Amino acid sequence: MRMSKLFVQTLREFPSDAEVISHKLLVRAGYIRKLANGIYNYLPLMWRVLKKVENIVREEMDAAGAQELLMPFVQPAELWQESGRWDVYGKELMRLKDRHTREMCLGPTHEEVITSIGREGIHSYKQLPVNLYQIQSKFRDEIRPRFGLLRGREFIMKDAYSFDADEAGLDKSYEIMAEAYRKIFERCGLETKMVQSDSGAIGGSVSHEFMVLVNEDAESNAGENDVFYCPECGYSANSNHAVSVLKEVQTDGKFEKAQIIDTPNTKTIEELAKFLNINASVICKTLIYVVDGKYVAAMIRGDRTIEETKLMNVFAGNDIRIARNDEIEEIMKDSGLNAIAGFIGPKGLKNIQIVADETVKSLKNFVIGCNQTDKHLVGANWGVDVELPQTIKDICLVEKDDKCIHCGANLKVTKGIEVGNIFKLGTKYSKAMNATFTDKDGQEKPFIMGCYGIGISRTAAAAVERHHDEHGIKWPLAIAPYTVIVVPVSDRDEVQMKMAEDIYKKLCDNKVEALIDDRAERAGVKLKDADLIGIPYRITIGKDIKDNLVEFKTRADDVTELITPDEAVKRILAL
C-alpha cells in the first residue's frame, strides 16, 4: 500500500477527550474516530488490526473444534422473556420497537439465541458435544462508556457456546477453550493471566477471566479490574471473587465491660478508632445496602471492606448499591430507632436481612453501633450483648499481603484488562428455555452449556496499552496492520526512490504486507508517522544508499542497523 493513497489522517496533537493511552494513540495515529459516545468508526488501519485479531481467534477456535456461524444482531424480546433476562438485564440492554411495536433488543450477548439454535438443531446425545461461535458487534448501553475501545457501547466480540451431555463433557469443553484462549492471546503478543472470577449477570457457576496485566504505576488507568495473585503457587482471582487468609490483627478489644458510651461525630471507622484510641479491627461495622430494591444489612470487621459482588451473590441479586441517607432514615423509622449512618448496629433492625462476614465471628469485647446517633456500644460480646447474625458468609474484599489460602504466601495485587472470559453456564439457559436432547438412556435432558467470550476490539486496544512509547504504538507483529514500511528519505532523490520502489516491489511480490511512504513530505514527517502508526519494521533509504546500505529499524526496541537492501528484504521474508 502506498502512503500517498492510504486513508489515514494522523494528528499532531492528542485528542482532548481521550484519557487512556490506547484511546489517545489510536485516534491520533488515525486508526479510529468517534461517531457517538462509546461508538467508533474503525478506519482502514484499525480494521486491518481487528481482522488480524479475528483471524487468530478463528484459527484457534476452528483448531479447537468449534464451528463459526453468525447470529442476528437484533433479537426478539420473546427469547429474553423465556430466559427471564428481559426483566433483569437492566438498562444496558438496548431495547427498541419495530414498526409493529414488537419489542426487540440489540444483542449484548447471545445465550438466548444460541440456546434456541441448540434446541432446534440438537436432539441426540450422539450429536454432542457441539461448540458454536461467532465474531460480531455487540451493543451494551453502558452506564459510562470510556477509555475508547476499552469500554465502548458497541464493540466487536467473539462469543462461543458449548453444548454437552453432562458435567464431565462441559469440563472438557471448558478446558479446551481455556487452552485455545492461552494460545490466542499469546499469538496476539499479549501476556495474560487466567484468573478466577465471579460469574456475574450471565449466570452460572465457574468462570475465569483472561487479564492483560497493567502496571499500577503506569500513567494508564485502563485496567479496570483488581487482580489478586499468589507469586508462589499461581493462585489468582478477580477481586470480586478472591479469597484469602486474613492478616493477623487484634480482635480482642479488651474493654472492661459492656456499655454504651458517647462517641460524638464519629461517623467513620477512622474517626471512631481515633476517638477511642483503638484499632479499627476491634470494631464491628454495619452497612446498609440495597440489593434488587431490598434493604440488607452487612456486618464486617472495621478494618475490612465489603466486596459488593460477594454480598450481592448471597442474595442471588442482580444489582447492588449502598443505601442513601434518606433510605437509612426510613429503615430507622420503620424499626422505631433513630440513628444516622455511622452509628448503625444490628440490634433492633426490623424487616431487614442481616449478613455478617466471617471476620466478625472471632471478635471479643468489641465496639459496635447501637442505633443511637453519637453513641457506640463498647465491650460487646456475641450472644451476651449482641446476637451473632444467622447468616455468616465471606463478603470480604481481599487485601494485598493477605495470605494465599493454598500456600500461605503473601498475595499481590495488580490492575488488569479483561480481554476474555469463560463460563460454565450449566443448565441455566437450557432449563429456562426448555432446550433438551435425548440421552443414551432415552431420557430427555437439558444441555449442559458453557460460554466463552473474547473482546476483539478490546484486545487490540489492550495491545496498545501494553506496547507503546512516547512516540506512538508498537504493534506486536501478529496483529500489526502492516509488517514493514519502506521510507525513502527524499522523494526527489531518484536513486533513493528507485531503491525504495525496488524493495517495496520485492516485498509485495513475496506477499509481505508492506507500506511505502511515497508522499512528498519531509523526512521528519514520514519518520514521525511511521513511529506513531507503529509498523513493526522500517526500512529507511537515505544517503547511505551510495554505499548500498539502508537503515533497518525494529520498532519494538527502536534498534537500528545499517545493512544492504538485499539483507533487509531477506530479514523481512524470514519473519
Next chain:
RNA sequence: CGGGAUGUGGCGCAGUUGGUAGCGCACUUCGCUUGGGACGAAGGGGUCGCACGUUCGAAUCGUGUCAUCCCGACCA
C-alpha cells in the same frame, strides 16, 4: 442517577467591560526545502451545540435544552 467542567472551521485553542470572529496545525496554489512533525507568499473553510429571552446590537448576559469529558456511584 448525582457532583464538577467544557461546547467557537477537520484537530488543538484564544476571544477583555456586549459592537457581528481570530491563532497554531491540517487543507489548496506557488516558491523554497528533504534524516526526526521546515520556511515564505497567497487562498478556501465557521448560522460560535441548539432554542427561547434581554438588548438598537449577543460567541459574550439570562433561562431552558442537548452533547461531550471527568469524578462519585464507597465502606457507617
